[in-house]
Amino acid sequence: MTWTWLIGAVLFLILAPIAGGLIAGIDRKITARMQGRVGPPLLQPFYDVGKLFEKERAVVTTAQNFYVLAYLIFIALSGALFFAGGDLLLIIFAFTLAHVFLVLGAYAVHSPYSHIGAERELIQLMAYEPMIILAAVGLYMVTNSFYVADIALTTVPAILYLPGVFLGFAIILTIKLRKSPFDISTSHHAHQEIVKGITTEFSGSTLAQVEIAHWYENVFLLGFIYLFFSWNPVIGVVAVAVTYAAEIFIDNVTARVRWQAALKSGWLVAGALGIANLAILSYMMLGGA
Amino acid sequence: MQTLLFLILFPILVACLLLFVKRTTLRYAVVALSALVIGGASIYLLMRYAFEGAVYFAAPSEAASLAMVAIEMGLALFIVYMGAKFRNYLAIVLAVAQAALVVYLETTFPGNLHAVNNLFIDQFSIIMALIIGIIGSLIAVYAVRYMETYHHHHPEVRDRQKMFFFVTFVFLAAMFGLVFSNNLMWLFFFWEITTITSFLLIGYSETEEATRNAFRALVMNLLGGVAFVVALIVLAATEATSGGIDLARVLASGDAAVVLIPAVLIGFAGITKAALMPFSSWLLGAMVAPTPVSALLHSSTMVKAGVYILVRFSPVFAGTFAGFSIGLVGGVTFVVASAIAISQSNAKLVLAYSTIANLGLITACAGVGSYMLVWAAILLIIFHAVAKSLLFLGTGAIEHRIGSRDIEDMEGLIVRMPRMAVMMFIGIAGMFLAPFGMLISKWAAIEAFVQVPFGLVFIAILAYGSAITVFFWAKWMGKLVAVTRNQERVEKGFMEEPWAPLYIITGLVIATVLLFPVISSTLIEPYVLAIYGVTALLGQANVAIMLLMMALLLVLPISFLLFKRSAKHLPAYMGGRTATPDLHFAGSLGLTREAQTRNYYLTEYFGEAKLFLPGAVVCTVLILASWVFAGVAL
Numbered sequence: 008m009t010w011t012w013l014i015g016a017v018l019f020l021i022l023a024p025i026a027g028g029l030i031a032g033i034d035r036k037i038t039a040r041m042q043g044r045v046g047p048p049l050l051q052p053f054y055d056v057g058k059l060f061e062k063e064r065a066v067v068t069t070a071q072n073f074y075v076l077a078y079l080i081f082i083a084l085s086g087a088l089f090f091a092g093g094d095l096l097l098i099i100f101a102f103t104l105a106h107v108f109l110v111l112g113a114y115a116v117h118s119p120y121s122h123i124g125a126e127r128e129l130i131q132l133m134a135y136e137p138m139i140i141l142a143a144v145g146l147y148m149v150t151n152s153f154y155v156a157d158i159a160l161t162t163v164p165a166i167l168y169l170p171g172v173f174l175g176f177a178i179i180l181t182i183k184l185r186k187s188p189f190d191i192s193t194s195h196h197a198h199q200e201i202v203k204g205i206t207t208e209f210s211g212s213t214l215a216q217v218e219i220a221h222w223y224e225n226v227f228l229l230g231f232i233y234l235f236f237s238w239n240p241v242i243g244v245v246a247v248a249v250t251y252a253a254e255i256f257i258d259n260v261t262a263r264v265r266w267q268a269a270l271k272s273g274w275l276v277a278g279a280l281g282i283a284n285l286a287i288l289s290y291m292m293l294g295g296a
Numbered sequence: 297m298q299t300l301l302f303l304i305l306f307p308i309l310v311a312c313l314l315l316f317v318k319r320t321t322l323r324y325a326v327v328a329l330s331a332l333v334i335g336g337a338s339i340y341l342l343m344r345y346a347f348e349g350a351v352y353f354a355a356p357s358e359a360a361s362l363a364m365v366a367i368e369m370g371l372a373l374f375i376v377y378m379g380a381k382f383r384n385y386l387a388i389v390l391a392v393a394q395a396a397l398v399v400y401l402e403t404t405f406p407g408n409l410h411a412v413n414n415l416f417i418d419q420f421s422i423i424m425a426l427i428i429g430i431i432g433s434l435i436a437v438y439a440v441r442y443m444e445t446y447h448h449h450h451p452e453v454r455d456r457q458k459m460f461f462f463v464t465f466v467f468l469a470a471m472f473g474l475v476f477s478n479n480l481m482w483l484f485f486f487w488e489i490t491t492i493t494s495f496l497l498i499g500y501s502e503t504e505e506a507t508r509n510a511f512r513a514l515v516m517n518l519l520g521g522v523a524f525v526v527a528l529i530v531l532a533a534t535e536a537t538s539g540g541i542d543l544a545r546v547l548a549s550g551d552a553a554v555v556l557i558p559a560v561l562i563g564f565a566g567i568t569k570a571a572l573m574p575f576s577s578w579l580l581g582a583m584v585a586p587t588p589v590s591a592l593l594h595s596s597t598m599v600k601a602g603v604y605i606l607v608r609f610s611p612v613f614a615g616t617f618a619g620f621s622i623g624l625v626g627g628v629t630f631v632v633a634s635a636i637a638i639s640q641s642n643a644k645l646v647l648a649y650s651t652i653a654n655l656g657l658i659t660a661c662a663g664v665g666s667y668m669l670v671w672a673a674i675l676l677i678i679f680h681a682v683a684k685s686l687l688f689l690g691t692g693a694i695e696h697r698i699g700s701r702d703i704e705d706m707e708g709l710i711v712r713m714p715r716m717a718v719m720m721f722i723g724i725a726g727m728f729l730a731p732f733g734m735l736i737s738k739w740a741a742i743e744a745f746v747q748v749p750f751g752l753v754f755i756a757i758l759a760y761g762s763a764i765t766v767f768f769w770a771k772w773m774g775k776l777v778a779v780t781r782n783q784e785r786v787e788k789g790f791m792e793e794p795w796a797p798l799y800i801i802t803g804l805v806i807a808t809v810l811l812f813p814v815i816s817s818t819l820i821e822p823y824v825l826a827i828y829g830v831t832a833l834l835g836q837a838n839v840a841i842m843l844l845m846m847a848l849l850l851v852l853p854i855s856f857l858l859f860k861r862s863a864k865h866l867p868a869y870m871g872g873r874t875a876t877p878d879l880h881f882a883g884s885l886g887l888t889r890e891a892q893t894r895n896y897y898l899t900e901y902f903g904e905a906k907l908f909l910p911g912a913v914v915c916t917v918l919i920l921a922s923w924v925f926a927g928v929a930l
Contacts, residue, residue, distance in 0.1 A: 064863040065865075066859075067779075067865070067866060067867070068779040068865075069859045070710075070777070070779055072855075072858075072859040073852070080848065081848075093838075093841065096742060096743065097730070097838055097841060097842075100730035100735055101730055101845065103729070104845075107770050107773070110770055110774060111773060111777050114773075114774030114775070114777055114778050115710075115778060116778075116868060117707075117708070117780055117781075117879070117893065118868030118870075118879075119870065119879070119891050120868075120869055120871075121868075122893040126771065126895065126896045129766070129767050129770050130767070132763070132767070132770075133763045133764060133766065134763075136762065136766065137759040137763050140762070141759055202871070208868060208869060270901075274760070277759065286752055289752050293749070
């Protein structure tokens, strides 16, 4: 019993990059089909990252390697904490720490493009953070625990109590997955971006680390979605798949917005969907219903 | 009891001694030695009383009380004189009103003005004493060299260093007195001393601006002082049920409704002193003073007195609408001040707004006042004092070196002043990143607010507030770590200068994180347990994870060794133009141009002009609401 948490953490550390890479492959495939293309092979993300590791080492400043490594380590650590069943708030804060490291890496290189990317990444962070915290609080209000282990084993259908929170979370998920319309700091699509924003100055193995961290992060985020449906594992997995498919669809039918719109959307969503939902919920719990 | 009296009286002795010391080297010796003694005595206090709970001391009463009233009258006369000299009649009116109320109190209720025990010590007081004794005296040590350089840079300012250090040490003595007093009359006396000392320190440079801001601080704090005396009069008049002016009896009083009115009035005094909105302008104005004064006001003294009294009274606030309104004043201040901090590029202003925000958060915890929130509030006081003093002292040292306190000018500090940059980095991390202190407290606050009725308001405030906090700190951090090229290192000779306090406080920022489970279990938890009968605990697993994260952060820099080899260095990408590493690029017409990077300040959304007034109006309404609620409860 005492060691089960460790299994979750280790499995995440080993399997998440594989799962994350596969999801990225499927994502590219579906995206290509939506655009009427054939698309790359399923395993293309792995080939890409593998190739990056073979590139010549070139840096603007040595310090950038440090920040990106710290980013990767803390993303992996927070994801591992999540799958070990840890405290959701602590996990969210550890994720913030990881992202701050990425931002610092972009600042450290002192380049105009990555500087703007860094600023925009911070704006994104500011846009989605309130909603994520509210989501954690919402799950607490339903299950009475901040621990992922308890939330995952709950028999209460959290989604029925938290429809607004879930919708709000799905919207800011677009920011976190770096998908259009909110991919303002760096994008996966060549048509959105002149230069690659926050990752402009990262190359070779450093860029590969950013990519792997992103895979880790995506698996964690999908895990977070699962928590809303965890009372029934089958529905949970289906819901995760549907949500991700919806994100791909939105990614392909929208164009990038300006940062003001990203910030306003994130905050408005947290207020209108998140807080309103929680207010109704706490009114019900106080005995109003 | 001797230690308590020693901590109050010894700084006064040193203060008097410093009135006669002219040479900097000698002054440094005296200040450093007394800092050692004061710090040592506060640590002795910790070891002696940490495990004893609350201990009360009768302490000599008659003569001391008389002397205090006499000094209060003297100070009132001083304010009247200064007010007349600088034509600030509001200060005169408030000082006279306050003196008149004190006289009224002394003459009308002479029988009700005795506390059985005048002094006391408990775990919370020990924590405050450690903050004052260690951080406060380290700032004093730093100030000696700083002031020397300050006068070198500002020949136009009259050299009144003897007065400066006299006032500084009196300030420390008053703070000790404030946190050790069980007699509320005594507490009020020390409260007023801190008002006067901060007035004198803010006005140090004697420029028109400094004088104006000093008077603003004075007027606002006197307003709080008047509320404090009114609270004392109410308490004395209802001595039988409320417990009179005996702090312990007031807090233990069963008659919550009677005690609530004076508690709200004293809470108002706390709000003015802690510079919450709408009174935040005095603390912002206070930055005209030399940097050590800001460090002192923001971290270990003054504003901490404000939140100290609020946290002391939080058992009275707990569960009342009045307390909830006071908590909301704090909550609104937290989110509005944090937002305004985004729009500031002046480092001292960013620090000031962040202080106001954090004091707001502490007040939010104290006003709502559940046991977990009190736990979080005390934790916030500790971590904020340590990290904020480091940041102020650091900013002062940087300003002397690079001649600017603008965050944009701190670009590439990691190249120009590597040691300083690392210390600032740690200080900023201490303010907002996991696993550092402030974040632990915010986290605890969220967990606590979830369990409080209507706590959702505060959850929302914290959710937005902490997102904002990340933004303005991270962009400052980013400026510090930018690796700029072809820039001279200006830190040379840095080691020879006695910046020792900076190193020590940097160590303390890290040490408080590593030691916080111990601090919590030996000091904060017993205090909370004694008052509420239950105490807050952080899960063991979570503590372990935090320590793991901290260890990882300390180890990670070793990875620099891995990167040393080989890598090819290229200039930054400049849109394909030929560029040099220091951001010069080949522009059109054969001209070489320079690219510059600037942070976002989003003034359009978060500007002072846009947010201050609404915030101040909301807070004023909430303060008035707290009075109405307290009145209705009676």
